[in-house]
Amino acid sequence: MGAPSGEGEAAANGKIDFDDYSADYDELLRESTKLYAEDSEYFARYKVDLIRGAVRRPIARVLEYGCGTGRNIGYLQAAFPDAEIVGTDVSAASLQVAAASNPQARFEVESEDLELGRFDLIFVASVFHHIPPTQRAGVMETLAGRLAPGGSIDIFEHNPFNPVTQRIVSTCPFDADAILLKPKELRSLFRHAGLQLQRQTYCLFVPPRLSWFLPLERFLGWLPLGGQYWVSAGHAR
Template sequence: MPSATTESQPVDAQAAPGKIDFDDYSASYDTLLHESTKLYAEDSEYFARYKVDLIKEATRHPVRRVLEYGCGTGRNIAYLQTAFPDAEIVGTDVSAVSLEVAATANPKARFEIEREGMALGAFDLIFVASVFHHIPPLERPTVMRTLAGRLAPGGSIDIFEHNPFNPVTRRIVSTCPFDADAVLLKPAELRALFQSAGLKLTRQVYCLFVPPKLSWLMPLEKHLRWLPLGGQYWISASQVR
């Protein structure tokens, strides 16, 4: 893997504003997300379906417990339940108000307020979608070590992040109110975080190349995953054996 000493520096870290309180956006989250992402997809649910479908297709190990770290209002939870119908689905977040929304919409899932030192047990799949760019850079290693400590033997941590090399992504982030505190990560920084937590990298691909209105081009995406121009990237890791 390339050295993270230069490439891994956070994008626009010097300009990062104060921390966003997602309690303030829990009621309007879906509307704001739709407004911010309609340049790419009219249906904002598309992003949840897309990522969970990728995870389901790639997962080869048994999945009995799934954690979505930073689940927010639970937009991904129903798709995770459909993808892994026999698994216990747990969502955590720092926003108590968002978790109330998530629990109402997903009564069969379990939700917990994310806090330091909490005991949740081990998970076969830990799913993190567009969360790390909200975590202050100095806190990211601690969060990754926390996630590594929750990973069951043979399981995987799958993290999706915004691709800072994609101009459409940067525009979406710059216009989204709840991304006001975003400090985008280059892939090398996320790889370094995995490795510093003692995890073995198993996958890095780029995704979200084709907007839904051009769905007939979707089969081409699997051939473009090496190209660093997708709207997001996806990195997976497992425990070192």
């Protein structure tokens, strides 16, 4: 889930090069997140399930920006079986892994001049904290330009107020360049890109081993203690 920098630039400015982690990304993620969930696939299922439950419109095209090794792609395909699924990332090595696991999806190396058309849903999971703050506005403008009328950009990010999240980020090798952002920064990025906030909610309060408490999460979205938060925006009508 790389930020929009080329491989040479990433090496020069000390950013994480996700090509270096493509082969063992899943194992490293599992090791880093086992404090919360033994099954690292839980996070992908959880987020896509939230979006699937919220969407009330036809979805013909889905983009996952920063798809990495494609961990979310299969769940997006299952949630939106009639949609074209496209994944992009700056890490070509990660996309090779993603394509091998998800042959029905389309994958493209992310770049400033990449032309993909418009999408009904743009899914961005744990990507913006890898993007240098000075580049975040440009990325949001790019995503806004790819969003179809009536569509939404759905972003999940780490909650910097949650101590478990802080622990996970601090011990994860590919989060060494992470600069966590608060929801108000994403709201500001939405506004500057001409987008209108549709949703802000905190999530991932309860680890899966306490599954009997999971139904309570929908009442806690206002509480800034979840492991992550979810913000959604679309073009102003």
